[in-house]
Amino acid sequence: MSVHNKFEAGAPFPAFAWPKVGGGHITPGAGIDWRLLIVYRGAHCPLCTKYLANLCQLKEDFETLGVRLWALSADPLEKATSQVEREGWSIPVLAELKPDEMRTLGLYMSAPRSPQETDRDFSEPGAFLINPDGKVQIVDISNAPFARPDPASLLAGIRIIIEHDYPIRGTAD
Numbered sequence: 001m002s003v004h005n006k007f008e009a010g011a012p013f014p015a016f017a018w019p020k021v022g023g024g025h026i027t028p029g030a031g032i033d034w035r036l037l038i039v040y041r042g043a044h045c046p047l048c049t050k051y052l053a054n055l056c057q058l059k060e061d062f063e064t065l066g067v068r069l070w071a072l073s074a075d076p077l078e079k080a081t082s083q084v085e086r087e088g089w090s091i092p093v094l095a096e097l098k099p100d101e102m103r104t105l106g107l108y109m110s111a112p113r114s115p116q117e118t119d120r121d122f123s124e125p126g127a128f129l130i131n132p133d134g135k136v137q138i139v140d141i142s143n144a145p146f147a148r149p150d151p152a153s154l155l156a157g158i159r160i161i162i163e164h165d166y167p168i169r170g171t172a173d
Contacts, residue, residue: 007106007139009170013037013130016101018072018094021081026070026094032132034067034162036154039097039107039126042073043083044118047145048125055151056090062155065162067129072097074122097123108143129158137161137168 013029040048080095108124129138
Protein backbone atom coordinates (compact mmCIF):
# COMPACT_ATOMS: atom_id res chain seq x y z
CA MET A 1 0.00 0.00 0.00
CA SER A 2 1.37 3.38 -0.99
CA VAL A 3 1.15 6.36 1.32
CA HIS A 4 -0.08 9.59 -0.30
CA ASN A 5 0.30 12.74 1.75
CA LYS A 6 -2.86 14.76 1.72
CA PHE A 7 -2.91 18.48 2.15
CA GLU A 8 -4.82 19.31 5.31
CA ALA A 9 -7.86 21.56 5.18
CA GLY A 10 -7.21 24.67 7.24
CA ALA A 11 -3.43 24.52 6.79
CA PRO A 12 -1.63 27.61 5.52
CA PHE A 13 -1.03 27.51 1.78
CA PRO A 14 2.74 27.24 1.14
CA ALA A 15 4.66 30.31 0.01
CA PHE A 16 5.28 28.94 -3.48
CA ALA A 17 5.74 31.43 -6.33
CA TRP A 18 5.20 30.51 -9.98
CA PRO A 19 5.88 32.43 -13.20
CA LYS A 20 2.79 33.93 -14.79
CA VAL A 21 2.07 33.97 -18.50
CA GLY A 22 2.59 37.57 -19.52
CA GLY A 23 5.26 38.27 -16.92
CA GLY A 24 5.93 38.34 -13.22
CA HIS A 25 5.46 35.73 -10.54
CA ILE A 26 2.41 34.94 -8.42
CA THR A 27 2.42 33.66 -4.84
CA PRO A 28 -1.17 32.41 -4.30
CA GLY A 29 -0.62 31.94 -0.55
CA ALA A 30 0.09 35.65 -0.06
CA GLY A 31 -2.71 38.20 0.13
CA ILE A 32 -5.69 39.31 2.14
CA ASP A 33 -8.43 38.26 -0.25
CA TRP A 34 -10.03 35.00 -1.34
CA ARG A 35 -7.99 33.05 -3.90
CA LEU A 36 -8.78 30.00 -6.01
CA LEU A 37 -5.91 28.04 -7.53
CA ILE A 38 -6.91 25.44 -10.12
CA VAL A 39 -4.20 22.90 -10.92
CA TYR A 40 -4.54 21.36 -14.37
CA ARG A 41 -2.60 18.62 -16.14
CA GLY A 42 -1.15 20.76 -18.93
CA ALA A 43 -1.45 21.61 -22.60
CA HIS A 44 -1.57 17.92 -23.56
CA CYS A 45 -4.95 17.44 -21.84
CA PRO A 46 -8.08 18.26 -23.89
CA LEU A 47 -10.31 17.85 -20.80
CA CYS A 48 -8.25 20.50 -19.00
CA THR A 49 -8.53 22.84 -21.99
CA LYS A 50 -12.32 22.50 -21.89
CA TYR A 51 -12.41 22.86 -18.08
CA LEU A 52 -10.40 26.09 -18.13
CA ALA A 53 -12.56 27.49 -20.95
CA ASN A 54 -15.63 26.86 -18.73
CA LEU A 55 -13.85 28.49 -15.79
CA CYS A 56 -13.06 31.55 -17.92
CA GLN A 57 -16.79 31.96 -18.62
CA LEU A 58 -17.32 32.38 -14.86
CA LYS A 59 -14.32 34.64 -14.22
CA GLU A 60 -16.43 37.77 -13.67
CA ASP A 61 -18.71 35.89 -11.25
CA PHE A 62 -15.69 34.82 -9.18
CA GLU A 63 -14.33 38.38 -9.26
CA THR A 64 -17.72 39.80 -8.17
CA LEU A 65 -17.47 37.55 -5.10
CA GLY A 66 -13.98 38.92 -4.46
CA VAL A 67 -12.18 35.71 -5.46
CA ARG A 68 -8.89 35.91 -7.40
CA LEU A 69 -8.56 33.03 -9.83
CA TRP A 70 -5.46 31.30 -11.24
CA ALA A 71 -4.71 28.13 -13.20
CA LEU A 72 -1.40 26.27 -12.75
CA SER A 73 0.38 23.40 -14.50
CA ALA A 74 3.81 21.79 -14.69
CA ASP A 75 4.20 22.99 -18.27
CA PRO A 76 7.19 25.22 -19.00
CA LEU A 77 6.27 28.90 -19.24
CA GLU A 78 6.74 28.91 -23.03
CA LYS A 79 4.31 26.02 -23.49
CA ALA A 80 1.73 27.61 -21.16
CA THR A 81 2.10 30.94 -22.99
CA SER A 82 1.49 29.25 -26.33
CA GLN A 83 -1.64 27.54 -25.02
CA VAL A 84 -3.04 30.75 -23.50
CA GLU A 85 -2.52 32.56 -26.81
CA ARG A 86 -4.14 29.72 -28.75
CA GLU A 87 -7.13 29.31 -26.39
CA GLY A 88 -7.64 32.99 -25.50
CA TRP A 89 -8.08 32.26 -21.78
CA SER A 90 -8.94 35.28 -19.64
CA ILE A 91 -7.78 33.90 -16.31
CA PRO A 92 -4.15 34.24 -15.25
CA VAL A 93 -2.14 31.10 -15.98
CA LEU A 94 0.88 30.04 -13.94
CA ALA A 95 3.49 27.50 -14.99
CA GLU A 96 6.40 25.33 -13.89
CA LEU A 97 4.82 23.45 -10.97
CA LYS A 98 7.65 21.22 -9.72
CA PRO A 99 7.35 17.60 -8.50
CA ASP A 100 8.35 18.51 -4.92
CA GLU A 101 5.63 21.19 -4.91
CA MET A 102 3.11 18.64 -6.21
CA ARG A 103 4.05 16.36 -3.31
CA THR A 104 3.77 19.18 -0.76
CA LEU A 105 0.28 19.99 -2.04
CA GLY A 106 -0.73 16.32 -1.94
CA LEU A 107 -1.38 16.22 -5.69
CA TYR A 108 -1.31 12.98 -7.62
CA MET A 109 1.41 12.82 -10.27
CA SER A 110 1.43 10.92 -13.52
CA ALA A 111 4.13 10.01 -16.00
CA PRO A 112 3.48 10.61 -19.70
CA ARG A 113 2.12 7.63 -21.59
CA SER A 114 4.26 8.57 -24.59
CA PRO A 115 6.60 11.35 -25.75
CA GLN A 116 3.71 12.62 -27.89
CA GLU A 117 1.59 13.24 -24.79
CA THR A 118 4.17 15.37 -22.95
CA ASP A 119 7.82 15.31 -21.99
CA ARG A 120 7.61 15.39 -18.17
CA ASP A 121 5.72 14.09 -15.17
CA PHE A 122 2.67 16.22 -14.46
CA SER A 123 0.07 16.80 -11.80
CA GLU A 124 -3.44 15.48 -11.93
CA PRO A 125 -6.19 18.06 -11.22
CA GLY A 126 -6.55 19.91 -7.96
CA ALA A 127 -8.33 22.96 -6.57
CA PHE A 128 -7.37 25.05 -3.55
CA LEU A 129 -9.58 27.81 -2.16
CA ILE A 130 -7.40 30.01 0.03
CA ASN A 131 -9.17 32.28 2.50
CA PRO A 132 -8.10 35.82 3.50
CA ASP A 133 -6.10 34.35 6.42
CA GLY A 134 -3.98 32.34 3.94
CA LYS A 135 -5.51 29.01 5.01
CA VAL A 136 -6.87 26.44 2.60
CA GLN A 137 -10.66 26.50 2.94
CA ILE A 138 -11.33 23.89 0.21
CA VAL A 139 -9.03 21.14 -1.02
CA ASP A 140 -10.11 19.06 -4.00
CA ILE A 141 -7.65 16.54 -5.43
CA SER A 142 -8.18 13.96 -8.16
CA ASN A 143 -6.03 11.21 -9.59
CA ALA A 144 -7.59 11.45 -13.06
CA PRO A 145 -8.82 14.18 -15.42
CA PHE A 146 -12.38 12.85 -15.34
CA ALA A 147 -13.14 13.81 -11.73
CA ARG A 148 -13.01 17.46 -10.70
CA PRO A 149 -15.49 20.01 -9.36
CA ASP A 150 -17.91 21.56 -11.80
CA PRO A 151 -16.92 25.27 -12.05
CA ALA A 152 -20.51 26.50 -11.54
CA SER A 153 -20.98 24.25 -8.48
CA LEU A 154 -17.65 25.40 -7.09
CA LEU A 155 -18.71 29.03 -7.55
CA ALA A 156 -22.02 28.37 -5.78
CA GLY A 157 -20.25 26.69 -2.87
CA ILE A 158 -17.74 29.51 -2.54
CA ARG A 159 -20.61 32.00 -2.51
CA ILE A 160 -22.14 30.13 0.47
CA ILE A 161 -18.77 30.07 2.27
CA ILE A 162 -18.24 33.81 1.85
CA GLU A 163 -21.81 35.00 2.45
CA HIS A 164 -22.46 32.77 5.48
CA ASP A 165 -18.98 32.74 7.04
CA TYR A 166 -18.99 28.96 6.52
CA PRO A 167 -16.21 27.25 8.49
CA ILE A 168 -13.39 25.15 7.14
CA ARG A 169 -14.71 21.58 7.00
CA GLY A 170 -12.88 18.24 7.21
CA THR A 171 -10.73 19.14 10.19
CA ALA A 172 -12.08 16.65 12.76
CA ASP A 173 -9.76 13.75 13.52
